[in-house]
Amino acid sequence: MSPQNHEALCVEIHETNHFMEGLASRTQLECRKIGEKYKEMYGEELVHLLENRTRSHKDETRISGEACAGLCMLVVNPHERDAITAKEALDQQSGVNYKALIEVFVGRKSSHIVLIQQAYQKKFKRQLDHDIISIEPSHPYKRILMALAASHKSHHADVSQHIAKCDAQRLYQTGEGRLGALDEAVVLEILSKRSIAQFKLAFSSYKKIYGHDYAKSLKNENPGGFEDAFKEVVSHICNPSKYYAKALYASTQGTSMDTRALARVMVSRAEIDLDQIQSIFKQKYGMKLKDAISESTLAEDYKVFLIALANKTDTDTSCK
Structure with a gap:
């Protein structure tokens, strides 16, 4: 996208609210450059303009809060975006959004987690790890998040087949290979010492040794308990595209209160695997994302934004 086109889009953003498709169709790098160009032209951060538009009394420029949040995700850098996601997840009035936090800690490299923590401290004058420690002491997701945070600090970059096999055997012995509930302490110990890639290799070894996915060994006898929470994490690690397709479906159908999950997932995965997520979505639910x-009940401008994101990676040209 040329500097001239950047300038033209900035003018459109400044004067109207008919720019969502234009911005959402760009790469995230282009969106950040457009944000820089906007500040150069108008002396204001684009994020601030968007936030003000949610409170505007001018019908022709007003945008919904959901659309604003999604657009802001495009124009900030990825680690700042994740820092904002983490803070919003911790501060939700309806309770901590643990799944949004899990998305950050499972779906990002350790080098990125360090940048997120730095961005969080710079923006909110607080430490992310300390804020996680301060949430509900008995909640299973908290214990998992603390283990994931520790793993990002302690693990080695290389993966080992031998360690994966040993971890698989230990997971069996502390899970379906013993009577009673899963030994939470052992699982958290392993999780806190392994990278996500190493843990994923352990699950692959588990299937080779025992003939089925590890997730199938986790019982659902205690909804909201540790096994239930850990099963969500395992699903995310083993098949993130399928995990996200399920999350997006829940949000479009109104069965999830987290309507911002659509923008959060689609922006963060747009340049990773959103095409695969959309393919799984269609296979699993019989319709395109x-x-x-x-067809959802989301705000109309939010729909425009999300559909533009989907169109960037929708490679299925049939039935159009």
Whole structure:
């Protein structure tokens, strides 16, 4: 996208609210450059303009809070975006959004987690690890998050087949290979010492040794308990595209209160695996993601934004 086009889009953003498709169709690098160009032209951060538009009394420029949040995700850098996601997840009035936090700690490299923590401290004058420690002491997701945070600090970059096999055997012995509930302490110990890639290799070894996915060994006898929470994490580690397709479907159908999950997932995965997520979505639910968005009860401008994101990676040209 040329500097001239950057300037033209900045003018459109400044004067109207008909810019969502134009911005959402760009790469995230282009969006950040557009944000820089906007500040150069108007002396104001684009994020501030968007936030003010949610409170505007001018019908022709007003945008919904959901659309604003999604657009802001595009124009900030990835680690700042994740820092904001983490803070919003911790501060939700309805309770901590643990799944949003899990997305950050499972779906990001350790080098990125360090940048997120730095951005969090710079923006909010607080430490992310300390804020996680301060949430509900008995909640299973908290204990998992603390183990994941420790793993990002302690693990080695290389993965080992031998360690994966040993971890698989230990997971069996502390889970389906023993009577009673899963030994939480052992699971958290392993999780706190392994990278996500190493843990994923352990699950692959588990299937080779015992003939089925590790997730199938986790019982659902105690909804909201540790095994239930850990099963969500395992699903995310083993098949993130399938995990996200399920999360997006829940948001489009109104079965999830987290409507911002759509923008959060689609922006963060747009340049990773959103095409695969959309393919799984169609296979699993019999409809395209953008059709599910179109038929949802979401705000109209939010739909426009999300559909533009979906169109960037929708490689299925059939039935259009």
